[in-house]
Amino acid sequence: MMRFSLRATAATTATVLCTALGVFASMGTATAAAAVPNGEWAPFTRCPVDAPAMLAADGLDRTPQCVVSTSPNGSIKLGRTTVPTGRTNLQIGVVQNSDGTSSVVAPPGGALIADSATVPGGLLGLMCPSDIPAISDICEQLSDSTLNKITATVESVGTPYDFDQTAGIVTDKPIVAIPVRIHLKNPFLGSKCYIGTAAKPVVLRPENLQFPEFGMSFFRGDGTVAEDGEMSRVNLTGAAQNDSTFAVPGASGCGLGLLGLIDAAVNAKTGLPSAAGKNTLTLNNAQTHLAGLTAPGTFAPDAGKRLAENWHSAVD
Template sequence: MRKTSLRTAALAAALTLASASSANAGTPSGPYAMFKFCPYTNPSVGSCVLNTTTSGTLKIGSTTMPIDKPIVMQGGIESLGPSPFYAAVGAPTLQAPPGKVPGGLLGIVNPAPNWPGPLWTAFWAIVGAVNDVSATIEPVQAVQTNFGNALFPPEDGSDPTVARLAVRVHLQNPFLGGGCYIGSAQDPIVLKLQTGTTAPPPPNLPISGNTGNAYTVWTDEPNYIGYLQVDGNTLVDNSFAVPKAGGCGNIALGLPIITQVLDALVSGAVNLKVGLPAAAGTNTAIMNGKSSIASSQYVLNSEQ
């Protein structure tokens, strides 16, 4: 297990104790400007967090989607221990840009031969014009965190989760319409990301994350105070289940069939091709990135 330096550990302790005071009319400046969307004036928020996933993969069912664009999670926490994640102010708490699904529409839809003729024709027309399918991760519940586990994965059998994310995946293509989702608010994909070693059900085998390199970035104002930086960490989970897709194909094609039938045909084709629903032990999330954590009081003190 990686150990932080004494000064980093001291700063981590300070982060759990510091709390924000009343708001000033200003904007965080200098090295603390990155935390400008943190709810640092909320008295319940002891620290501000900016976490950026820079690479990785999300495997759901038989489809593996690369993470090749930054995913940013920002907001506030009460402490480095178990804490709700307080939403960002003035920006998305979880900002995940759309990523391309390998194979596009042909990669996630297997049209059945008994599809109505107009639906079959529309499918191949759109494949010929716009085969690309984008996938966007969207949160559907509040995030729960324990950033202490990111630095020191527990070895006593206790819950090793660093961040619990309940999400859905929005699939978009003209043929799929605007309401095609894998998972929902009622039945989400629940990721319990950790930096330790997983214990998934079979057929998945254990995989390990990485605590990364934790150090203190010292600043020259005020009073040489700094913030905690963690580079090169890897958060993993391969124990989660993925529900089926729904709401796909809800588009105006001039078809003489009702929307429910269209949804059943197209969503069913997506589920068949992608392998959904996918039981726990058949899916994997690997997220590489970095984190910055600062006392909310220091962020407030930097206002200009």
């Protein structure tokens, strides 16, 4: 007999949606500390269960859930430069509202954690050769592999928005808008070299390329598997997402006191700014898990508090 309520069915929809959120974590920072929960809670190391919006979810009008989405690899093309992406991990809280809308809650340290990516060709490939004398001087010094290497990390610059619940169960429909910026790191670039800013971010709107495989488990609050458990976990695996609709602004803040010369050189070589339709993001083999109360209404008005208690019981 199907034990998943109508609200849990909505949660399943949200899970598919949140699979696509993994795309913007593809080159994030892998330094944030995380808890290590037990059992079925194991993937949910950073769920923001203690956030006010999550705790306030009553289980009737507002239902709280934890979402994690991971991917082993992918790629992102910005202008004329394509960068492979590495291991990713996105974690968020989602509050499902009774009117069909959803809101996203990020962990205190940010939603994105992933391996940084190395830019192919390094600084030589990113801005050399150049007819700007100061840049040419730098190019001549880049035979040293340490100086030439560039890493790129994607950083969130705001909470995702325009969350479309129905888009997660179909293909070729934007799921969510995700504002990010890309941090380029190299000794010659300084510490403030970015593609995109908080004011003018790269906004990703991923969509499913295929339907994920579906699975479900039930467990007790502490993570122990149990058919009569008050918690349920939806598992969606093997999906890929893509976005080719986003525009990319030019690089800014690059270079140590060279008055924008490196910005200009990077933008000229890579073809930035780049209009929508000329850039592409692909995330391979996304794995998404969503955990929530199997029957959240039975814990009203304290569903959010119950979810938090259960998560902490698996961690503490």
